[in-house]
Amino acid sequence: MLHHPLHLDHPLKLLPNSPYPKDRSCLCDACRQPWNSFVYHCYRCNFDLDILCAFPQGKLEHPSHEHLLTLVQRIASFACDACGTKEEQQSYICTACTFWIHRSCALLPTINHRKPHQHPLSLAYCFPIEYRRYEIPCDICFKKIPFQNWLYYCGPCRYFVHLKCMTNDRILPSRRGMHGPKGNQRKNSFGFYRCGTKQKTRLLTNASFNKEDEEDLVQLPTNDFVQEIRHILEKKQGLEIVRVPKKVQVSCCQHTLAIVDIQKLIKSRNVERITCNRCIEPVVSLCCQCTRCNYFVHLTCAQLPEELQHPSHEKHKLKLAFVSYVWGMIKRSACNLDCNGYLFKCDTCRLYTFDVKCALLPSTIDHKAHEHSLVQTYRGDGNKCNSCGNVVRSFLYACEPCGFYLNYECALLPESVNHRWDKHTLPLSFPPFSDRPDEFYCEICEEEIHPRRWHYHCRECDQSFHPRCIPGLGVTRNCNFGRILEFGRHPHPLKLVREGEYRSTCDSCHERMYGNRVFKCETCQFYICIKCVARVADSGKVAGPAKISEWCV
Template identity: 30%
Template structure:
């Protein structure tokens, strides 16, 4: 008997057995059913060739002996790429056979056929993100059954879990994870069920039919806009993203392994390009700040051809991120003024719609508080650059810094390859459970309320962690430091890689660093750093230092200058006598002439600066 299987003769190119979590739907060439993300399958070795096979279908024999009593008389069956006669029905499921079919070898029985999925022995199981507890098996059903994704009664091909009585119609199993709809201007992400406990995040009502959105059914949502709709209401007019839209509407973070540009700059550039290509955005003609409105003095635009040498302390005065030589920027013409601003930051929109805040927000150039400091609602970091607030005339309750205001609605991140994450916000405040976020170990109430949530699984990521650059520079190492997001898997090359050795010490603060969370490091030099200990991304990375205050208590002779304590040892406050802690990311005030130090809060509370 011929022992050949399908994969030995079905395709002219070599087939590769692979398993990935690519969310893009693929169809098996033999059974014409969906190859679901997470299922092992065969793919053509030629990248441009869209040939795919289920593992089960690839292993089907070319010649089949079927043991069932009503089909045994037709043995042997030969697998053919088309049925012998058009309109032939399968002996078992009675459906019309199309494409690949098992046909009897004997000519007189050529009107009897078997669908590949009905051939015996045959048991195909697949995983699907709508039902992660158990594998699903395909089956054909003539009588209508309720689909657990859309709630509608359907017939035809279902993927079922008999243990849970879970039924997923093939049309719902193949829905695009991210799509667009005429009723909403932003891409919509598909959740097959509510990912959080009741009350934490509310879907509200369907924006199309205005009925409630049940927690157990699927929903297409733009959570930053509080928009959600039933699958059944979306299916008829749902449009998949084109490859061009996919690249523009879904941010892939970090942008490039070789790039030290901060992701928010690239995101803003892409957003500007998209708006220009569309002619207008969802809010109509967008008003933007002009470069001359950023600063009191004239500015000169310097592009990537300029020869000016910039240091790590050269920051954009708008977003408080490093100015890199490859990024066009404006520089003040006055020799005594060191004002710098990215070209993108000099053209920010004056109004935006606050993602997750459900309100319009307005650009401000200086916050009306002590030293211009405000607390960003997303990253919970202190910032004294430009920002957005919900108060049109200054002030307001919700405030975002420029970087967090650019946070995309939908992303893909290298730490969670191939899965899509959407910007989310809990309705309630609660402390994060240990291990709930794998990016960092922060567990405070406010910081973990807004985050990115995977639409396939329980993976979560803080907004500030998602916007970290892939590479940063630091004077402690001659090589660029790489962002490591895979925890212990990145350390397999270490001499002792047992779990108890996944701890090291930070080269800056010399405290223990838990390498199970994200960190920056140089594996070549065996140097590791807390994310918060890198000046350009740390706790006070959005704070512009160097400003001064006059007439402070107990030191009225000279002004005190704001200083970052990250790379400075501990000092003693000249006002309260307590220690100003060094080698931690905080700030204090210092007089170089007298070597007088003062806590930031001592200046603030005792002088009432506003």
């Protein structure tokens, strides 16, 4: 029996094991840490003291402080100078200055381990100076770590953890047990293990979430979004998608479309790829073609509904529309990217405009970058996207308990891409990155890549690329290029291309066209930018959706 100053009401009895059931951990009331072996316990009050707290060290020399620290026997509530939190427990105080820390923080080991990270973590008494130029959050709770607080970190992996996140197993408020057993760890492209079974969180929605819903979730990232479109149309929209329809005809084209093998067509035309005019995704197998209109569409996209009910706009249905003017560019409501092809829009409100992929995305998705399901919400509230770091002010996917946010643009990034500067396929990589002590630099723009930002990386060649720097993944990734324009007195047709040649300039405003969308004459190397075409069109010199009647500089 022990009469202790922290519990004067009753004597404490020494027990060899925890007095609680196996599913409940024994927490020391002094340091608030779990304890499973010998413990002093009060049966009346359920008060517990571990051995170290029952007989604490009165004086302590700590490497974080220059003066001798004194133990305060009485439990007090204060803001700890180590972890930054305010809790009631024993503490060490400096009588020479205002330094005051929790006793549990003072006894933390300098080297610690935490699953699923595979390297030992070092205790730092402030945020390391060499990493302060980045905004790096905690890898457990995704919240900011103040520079003056203690933390555990792994330098080579740029892995940082709050003290409290290191010592406590985080339980999400919506569901317990989201972090799965060791056998369910998942490996990313850099060999780093992320913990967790694919448990589902139900946030921002009142819809029921059953086992069937879990199996029907869209899996991102993917290189075959057309398959996900088919899945959504069949499971969510209740449509019957015919694998190979006998006859295909779409609203924007009055001709009957023929079903062709796209691979033979690519070889005959000597082009790298052909994209679908509706979803702007590459066509890899059978597709529908109109030879008169030079129109290509996936078999699935040809069966898109003419009207769609979107969860963010329940008042009216969104109608499938087409940007008829070849120079027209519309910025979408969800991903905020430009679109010059097919879209779903509300004709009544004129506020909601989605491209095909954004309009079909469901309210809940699975993404390999996060262990929990992400739920759609319609107000960003200034949260930063965990992929690109940009502030999201419109549509996004979120895991609120973890503070994980993802905008539509990053959610739809492909799983892997190819680039002419690397002979290997580049997988999309997520942080934290294991066994990579050096900085990442984009091979195209030569800028340093933030260690918390997604990028495409080749491990064999050690080359990294910003998604925005890869052609086809920037702001023009959903633009339909190759559209033809007849422009004024110019004798040749102009083709809309992704960018002009090096040192090319617009023949109207003389701005450089390298890296910018431009209409190009492949016969005489004549260039004119979209802004100049739109300016002429606004002046009334329009003879049709693909023809400008006069050119006035």
